[in-house]
Amino acid sequence: MSATLLTGAAGFIGSHLAERLVADGCSVRGVDAFTDTYAPAQKRDNVALVSADPRLELVTADLARDDLSGLLDGVDAVVHLAGEPGVTASWGTAFATYVERNVVATQRLLEAATAAGVRRFVYASSSSVYGPEIGPLTESAVPRPLSPYGASKLAGEVLVGAYAQQRGLSTVSLRYFSVYGPRQRPDMAAHRFIEALLDGRPVPVHGDGRQARDFTYVADVVAATAAALTAPVPTGTVLNVARGEPVEVRELIAVLAEELGVAPRVERRPERAGDTPRTEGRADAARAGLGWEPLTDLRTGLRQQIEWHMHRRLATPSSALADALRSSPVPTGLRVPVHEPPGGFAAEVVGAGSDAFREAVRWEAVR
């Protein structure tokens, strides 16, 4: 049976898509370079469950540097999610990495996909290709990226268009809008906010918190991407993948704090270059072309993400916590976030309360 090549398979969105495709009965060849943009260990955790499935073959390779011949043997469709993400980090000398991972890697993969004669090539583009217009944005808006990251994603999208027009590759580019959910990258807003709230730290907010983002839940993004593999749309199609309901960052924090039962303290930081005041995408074209509908409201999606953060903390208690638990149990059934710089962790612990434990690990109840 022919396989789908999924690049960036160990990443935030890629690992969810790997699970979805495997659950749909597809054979998947996942490829990832496990770059150190954030902890490769998190990426290994992302794919830990699905890599046990015989329908997933996981290959470690760098699309920008390694020989790609053979990678597409037996492959009939490609989903290209691999790349260097992040608006803020893309200024300065770091841009060379963005060019390598978002532009060079994409062009090399396009060559390999064309040579292999794949049926469909789906590219993960970004709302960051748009300019300062506040929207709602349709795909016909003139792209004017505000950051080097956006420029590199647009370059990838333009290359995809060129291979569609000139080399006969059947392509779909999807412009994802602020994706959130379990396994979200640590540099992204909801991830940073949840970790700060769980640690009892102030929530770092760049600007006045009134900037709005069209937060789109990862399972909805995955559904659109899976649909793009077979949807009967013209080659070179570009589609927004957006929920279409922008939410201000300060409201995001309020919902998270409410869900966690804590009072947030906000720490204002300067605005960051490349951050747009508002993103709002119209996804009518994706609805029509992919038969797609974003189904997950913000609160429901954030609950899923919070759950992931809690479980991750429970699964990785530090040795300091383990030692503290051995020597000093805490009240029965309490869920406690435990502060331990730099990362912090949490535990569901059972036992009798003690000041020594409190002192040792600086715990406080969340609920």
Ligand SMILES: NC(=O)c1ccc[n+]([C@@H]2O[C@H](COP(=O)([O-])OP(=O)(O)OC[C@H]3O[C@@H](n4cnc5c(N)ncnc54)[C@H](O)[C@@H]3O)[C@@H](O)[C@H]2O)c1
């Ligand atoms: N998360 C979002 O909100 C969002 C929004 C718009 C677009 N996107 C795009 O979606 C894609 C996935 O984003 P994500 O948030 O899951 O990021 P991620 O960093 O979690 O996943 C990307 C994966 O690609 C891998 N990778 C990077 N360079 C590679 C290379 N040269 N060869 C092989 N593997 C490589 C990384 O190791 C990583 O696991 C990216 O292309 C990103 O630009 C994401």
